[in-house]
Amino acid sequence: MAIVKATEGAIRVAAEHVREGQLVAFPTETVYGLGGDSTNGKAVAAIFEAKARPRFNPLIVHVADIANAKTHAEFTPLGLRLAEAFWPGPLTLVLRRRAESDLCDLTSAGLETIAIRVPDHPIAQALLKAAGLPLAAPSANRSGRVSPTQAAHVHIDLGERVGLILDGGPTAHGLESTIIDATGEAPVLLRTGAVPAETIESVLGQSIIRAAEAGDKPQSPGQLASHYAPEARVRLGAIDVHEGEALLAFGSDVPATAGPMINLSATGDLIEAAANLFAALRALDQTGTDRIAVMPIPENGVGEAINDRLRRAAAPRS
Numbered sequence: 001m002a003i004v005k006a007t008e009g010a011i012r013v014a015a016e017h018v019r020e021g022q023l024v025a026f027p028t029e030t031v032y033g034l035g036g037d038s039t040n041g042k043a044v045a046a047i048f049e050a051k052a053r054p055r056f057n058p059l060i061v062h063v064a065d066i067a068n069a070k071t072h073a074e075f076t077p078l079g080l081r082l083a084e085a086f087w088p089g090p091l092t093l094v095l096r097r098r099a100e101s102d103l104c105d106l107t108s109a110g111l112e113t114i115a116i117r118v119p120d121h122p123i124a125q126a127l128l129k130a131a132g133l134p135l136a137a138p139s140a141n142r143s144g145r146v147s148p149t150q151a152a153h154v155h156i157d158l159g160e161r162v163g164l165i166l167d168g169g170p171t172a173h174g175l176e177s178t179i180i181d182a183t184g185e186a187p188v189l190l191r192t193g194a195v196p197a198e199t200i201e202s203v204l205g206q207s208i209i210r211a212a213e214a215g216d217k218p219q220s221p222g223q224l225a226s227h228y229a230p231e232a233r234v235r236l237g238a239i240d241v242h243e244g245e246a247l248l249a250f251g252s253d254v255p256a257t258a259g260p261m262i263n264l265s266a267t268g269d270l271i272e273a274a275a276n277l278f279a280a281l282r283a284l285d286q287t288g289t290d291r292i293a294v295m296p297i298p299e300n301g302v303g304e305a306i307n308d309r310l311r312r313a314a315a316p317r318s
Helices: 010-019 041-051 068-072 077-086 123-133 151-161 197-204 270-285 303-314
Strands: 001-003 024-027 030-039 061-062 091-097 113-117 162-166 178-181 190-191 233-235 244-249 261-265 291-294
Touching: 001 151, 010 024, 010 030, 010 123, 010 162, 024 151, 024 190, 030 123, 030 151, 041 151, 068 077, 077 091, 077 270, 123 162, 123 233, 151 162, 151 270, 178 197, 233 303, 244 270, 261 270, 270 291, 270 303
Parallel strands: 001 162, 024 162, 061 113, 091 178, 233 291, 244 261, 244 291
Antiparallel strands: 024 030, 091 113, 178 190
């Protein structure tokens, strides 16, 4: 496995890997994805194996444009409005799968729907166009672990399980895509993410329905109760730091601590905090601490998605 700068030549090599049924990791505007040909059953199975991902947990299909998406998904009027407003970009739509779609059944974990998006990243777009295939591409990390926002994170988590890692530098948003079920007339929020719910509601002029937790059978990625977790245990809502804890801080009023500390945003900027979240959790994990205290973070805007990830990171583990 090699980390290579994402030059035009490297992208061509990666595209050839994909066409041969191999896996490649690449940056998107959200996090790094582990990509494979979503029409190739062996390639999709290899994604699940590399991530140690439960096979009941569906994958997101990445395509180059709306026209390509329409060959695999049945677009409702709601789905088309969302796609036209937010694609390319960090919004995933859950739509009914077309009967004639050649996507591997494992991609959608046996569901009659598929999760699909058009990424807004030049490297992701170049890879999709060079490969000429829809790519199943969950986050390029071991299942349940902290998502990767840098090429080195992919290397740490997956090692030789991926044939090639395209290095495009740190990702811009640092959070996964927002997922909306658009199979009906009303939008249903399945996963908070880089596009705040308020933004979607403003564009649509209607309220979003928040889905209940998925339990044992997720309707989309990112719905498992324990997810995005570092090795260290996570304590939320911290206003002080206990002995032996590392601190994940936010804002200017930071409690005193003698241990490791990373501030997601000293100015209280939620966009900056989102971009830094996963890298900060990984960095604190690497200090050897077994406990991370996390300061309160506002729930507004992208803060809703940040807190969603933190709650899942702090959830009891089996």
